[in-house]
Amino acid sequence: MSTLQTDSAELAASRAATTVVSSASSKKPARKQSESAFIPVCVVVLATLCLWYAGAVMLNLAWEKSSAARAGTTPAFLSMVSSTMSQDRPVLPAPHQVAVEVYNTTVKKKITSKRSLVYHAGITLSSSMLGFVMGCVLGILLAIAIVYNEALNKSLLPWIIASQTIPILAIAPMIIVVLNAVGVQGLLPKAFISMYLSFFPVVVSMVKGLSSADSSHMDLMRTYHASGSQTFWKLRLPTSMPYLFAGMKVAVAISLVGAIVAELPTGAVAGLGARLLAGSYYGQTIQIWSALVVASIIAACLVAIIGLLGKWVNQRMGLAHV
Amino acid sequence: MNESVIQIDDLSLTFPTKDGDVHALSGIDLTIGKGDFISFIGPSGCGKTTLLRVIADLEQPTSGAINVNGMSPEQARMARAYGYVFQAAALYPWRTIAKNVALPLEIMGLDAGTITSRVAKNLELVNLAGFERKYPWQLSGGMQQRASIARALAVEPDLLLMDEPFGALDEIVRDHLNEQLLQLWAATSKTVVFVTHSIPEAVFLSTHIVVMSPRPGRIHEIIESDLPRSRDLDIRETPEFLALAQRVRNGLRTGHGYDEVV
Numbered sequence: 001m002s003t004l005q006t007d008s009a010e011l012a013a014s015r016a017a018t019t020v021v022s023s024a025s026s027k028k029p030a031r032k033q034s035e036s037a038f039i040p041v042c043v044v045v046l047a048t049l050c051l052w053y054a055g056a057v058m059l060n061l062a063w064e065k066s067s068a069a070r071a072g073t074t075p076a077f078l079s080m081v082s083s084t085m086s087q088d089r090p091v092l093p094a095p096h097q098v099a100v101e102v103y104n105t106t107v108k109k110k111i112t113s114k115r116s117l118v119y120h121a122g123i124t125l126s127s128s129m130l131g132f133v134m135g136c137v138l139g140i141l142l143a144i145a146i147v148y149n150e151a152l153n154k155s156l157l158p159w160i161i162a163s164q165t166i167p168i169l170a171i172a173p174m175i176i177v178v179l180n181a182v183g184v185q186g187l188l189p190k191a192f193i194s195m196y197l198s199f200f201p202v203v204v205s206m207v208k209g210l211s212s213a214d215s216s217h218m219d220l221m222r223t224y225h226a227s228g229s230q231t232f233w234k235l236r237l238p239t240s241m242p243y244l245f246a247g248m249k250v251a252v253a254i255s256l257v258g259a260i261v262a263e264l265p266t267g268a269v270a271g272l273g274a275r276l277l278a279g280s281y282y283g284q285t286i287q288i289w290s291a292l293v294v295a296s297i298i299a300a301c302l303v304a305i306i307g308l309l310g311k312w313v314n315q316r317m318g319l320a321h322v
Numbered sequence: 323m324n325e326s327v328i329q330i331d332d333l334s335l336t337f338p339t340k341d342g343d344v345h346a347l348s349g350i351d352l353t354i355g356k357g358d359f360i361s362f363i364g365p366s367g368c369g370k371t372t373l374l375r376v377i378a379d380l381e382q383p384t385s386g387a388i389n390v391n392g393m394s395p396e397q398a399r400m401a402r403a404y405g406y407v408f409q410a411a412a413l414y415p416w417r418t419i420a421k422n423v424a425l426p427l428e429i430m431g432l433d434a435g436t437i438t439s440r441v442a443k444n445l446e447l448v449n450l451a452g453f454e455r456k457y458p459w460q461l462s463g464g465m466q467q468r469a470s471i472a473r474a475l476a477v478e479p480d481l482l483l484m485d486e487p488f489g490a491l492d493e494i495v496r497d498h499l500n501e502q503l504l505q506l507w508a509a510t511s512k513t514v515v516f517v518t519h520s521i522p523e524a525v526f527l528s529t530h531i532v533v534m535s536p537r538p539g540r541i542h543e544i545i546e547s548d549l550p551r552s553r554d555l556d557i558r559e560t561p562e563f564l565a566l567a568q569r570v571r572n573g574l575r576t577g578h579g580y581d582e583v584v
Contacts, residue, residue, distance in 0.1 A: 216412040219380055223406045224429045224477075225399055234425065238416045317416035318457040 052095050059091040060084035093286045101290040117275070117294050124271040125298060127187045128259035131194020132252050138195060139202025139247070146203070147210040147236075148228075164200050168193065168258065173265045190271075194258035198251035202244070209243025210236045241317065245310030252302045260295060327481060327513045328354040328377060333386030335372060335539075345538030346372045350386065352532065352541065356480075359507055359514045361524035362532045363570065364577070369539020370517045371485055377515065378406050378483050391481070402430065404481040405474030409489050411466035413458040413473075420445065420454035423473045430477070444472040447506065464495040471503075475510075482514045488523070500526055501555055508552055521574075525549075525567045526558060533570060535577030542577030545569055 064080045064087075075083075085094040093101075102117065109116035142160065146153045172193050179189040213235050221231045263273025272291050279287035335347040347369045354360050362370035375381040376388060379395035390398035398404065413422045420441050427437045445451050448468040458466055467487055474482060488496045500523060507514055518524050524531050531545040549562060557563050 214412065216408045216410055217414065219408070220406070220412055221429075222380060223378055223399060223404070224426045225402060226429045230429050234429070235414070238414070241416075318418065319416055 049095055052092075053085070056090065056092045056094040057081055057084045060087055063087065063091070089283050090285055093289050097286050098289045098293055101286045102293055105290060106294075114270070117272075117290065120270055120272050120275050120291070121294055121298060124256070124259045124263065124273065124295075127190035127262070127271075128194045128255045130187055131191035131196075131258060132198050132255035134191060134195040135198030135251055135255060136202050136248060139199040139251070140206055140244070142199070142203045143206030143210055144232075146207050160200065160203055163196070168197060168261055169265065172262050176262065190259050190262040193262040194255035197258040198255040201247040201250040201254070203247075205243040205247025206240055209240025209247075212243065213239045238317065241313055242310070242319075245306060245313070249303050249306045249310075252306050253299045256295065256299050256302065325356045326353045327356050327358075327391060328352070328515070329387075329389040331387040333376065333383045333388055335369070335376060335381060336384045347376070347383070348538035348540045350541055352544075354513060354515065354530075356513055357511050359516065359527055359529045360532060361516045361518055361528040361530070362534055363518055363521065363524045364534030364539075364542075364574065365519065365536055367539070368534040368536040370519075370534050372539065373534075374483055374485050374515060374517050378404060402426070402477055403479055404483050405477050405479040407467075407471055407474050407482070407484040407487045409486040411458065411463075411470040413466055413469060415458055418455050418457055419450065419461070419469050422458070422469060423476050426473065426477050440476050440478070441472075444476045445469075447475060448472045448502070462495075464491050464499060467491065467499065468502075471506075475506075480512055482512050484514065484516045486517050486519070489518070489520075496520075496523070497555060503527065504553065521567050521570050522558060525563060525570060526553065526555075531566075531570055533573035533577055535574075543573040545573065 061080065061084055064075075064084055068075055068080065084090070085097065087093075090097070105115060105117040109118070111118050111122075113119060142156065146156055175192060175196070176189045179185075179192065217235055217239075218231075221235055226234070259271070260273040260276070263271040264277055272295050275291040276288055279285065279291065330350050330352040333347060333350040334345070337344045337346055350373060362373060364370050372381055376383050377390060377395060379399040388395055391401075391403050393401065393403070413419075414425065417425065423441045423444055424437050427440060432440075441454070442451070445454060448471055450465065450468055450472060453461065453465070453469075458469070461469065471484075471487065488499050491499065503514075504527060514527075516524075516527060525547070529547050529551070531547065532541055533543040533545065534540065535542040545566070547566060549557060549566065
């Protein structure tokens with residue numbers, strides 16, 4: 001069961017990643033594209049909903065049939081189909097069931113309530129944001145070290161890549177147990193896992209960004225006899241800005257995944273991961289799915305915020321046309 | 323001959339490659355006098371840009387001696403003794419025109435007042451007053467290149483190194499900028515070293531034309547111009563101009579050795 005949940009968590013992440021790609025690819029005539037994109041977007045959403053309903057009917061029908069057989073009744077096929085969408089513990093809840101559950105646990109619950117998804121989302125969000133900020137700082141510092149020092153480039157980069165090949169689920173409990181043993185508790189261990197995931201795209205994009213300055217731009221600095229720090233602040237850092245935001249878009253989405261995954265194997269009592277865990281203990285599939293939907297909505301919002309921030313910085317730098 | 327600014331003796335530069343060494347420059351002897359306008363002309367691969375980059379300390383010679391303002395090129399670079407203009411304007415796209423011109427001055431650590439006045443003065447000089455707050459992409463190619471010349475002049479160097487600065491521009495703009503550059507040179511009495519592969523441009527601008535030939539990159543001939551120092555575009559129709567252009571063309575032809583079996 002727990003593997004099923006991580007699969008779903010990864011699904012949410014990959015959904016968020018798709019948002020990254022689509023928002024990154026809509027570059028030049030952004031306004032025109034978003035207008036003409038309205039219909040295709042609607043079509044995709046509708047198609048997804050249709051598939052979801054069809055899946056719910058198919059997956060939940062078996063239970064309807066067996067309960068009818070146990071009761072010795074033979075209900076009409078259509079009435080069985082309609083009741084597949086209102087089961088208490090469906091294999092796959094129908095979209096409207098998830099929507100109602102999300103509504104009930106967000107708008108209709110007090111934020112302080114243990115049953116409020118806003119409360120749980122807030123807890124996950126705070127640790128993932130802390131982890132994201134830590135990851136960005138770490139990523140930028142590592143990238144600077146790698147770009148400026150060939151020895152570090154050779155010695156650090158393999159470890160950085162290796163760090164991402166380890167399944168996070170395997171080491172998340174160990175990190176949390178180890179940090180607990182040295183007295184680090186609360187927000188930080190979870191944030192640490194978010195950082196572990198989110199520093200990577202920042203390193204990769206910043207290494208590229210910091211070394212992407214035009215050779216004539218670099219030569220120019222040399223003819224001015226500019227110092228290393230002048231070249232960094234006046235040329236390499238500004239050049240890397242678009243790369244930084246591209247990396248941060250991916251990083252912010254996976255920092256959320258990191259926080260959720262950190263809550264899963266450790267028996268956390270609060271957070272979206274804890275909701276997933278509790279849902280699986282009690283077979284509350286609707287609860288699981290509503291937590292997943294909220295997680296992906298948050299991820300999409302975070303990616304959008306970074307996108308807007310990137311646009312704003314671009315505009316402030318006078319690169320609005322790019 | 324007037325006081326020399328650049329002195330080059332038997333200079334060679336070899337790039338090692340997998341297929342053996344490439345002799346980019348071989349046995350270069352050249353003296354550039356103060357206030358001269360020198361053009362390096364030659365086909366692609368003759369090392370004209372490399373020679374300019376050696377003067378600017380952007381490339382290191384393999385052997386030979388070079389002297390800029392009585393210093394090594396490295397010392398001259400550290401003393402910011404020259405302004406360098408690249409083939410592409412190489413303006414920083416996130417800086418306004420004024421901020422681009424201010425860039426070298428910021429790096430030199432000048433105070434804000436000096437920077438403002440020097441930026442204004444040099445933008446005026448290249449007829450770009452009023453464009454201070456525009457970004458490079460809002461300007462035409464010719465205007466961008468003028469801004470990059472203003473940036474090189476802002477350092478107030480006695481020596482201006484220009485690497486095919488007008489190579490990417492159309493002929494109408496190029497003619498116009500050539501004329502402006504001559505006026506600028508006359509007004510500021512700087513020494514200019516100019517790389518080009520256009521014969522009319524070299525003849526129109528220069529006091530001395532250095533004809534170079536490839537494989538290995540070397541100086542084929544140095545032609546001293548007998549045209550008057552102050553000239554306008556009409557001079558290109560005179561017999562003297564055409565005769566000079568003919569000499570350069572002949573030099574390129576014999577130097578290039580089209581008929582050689584390589």
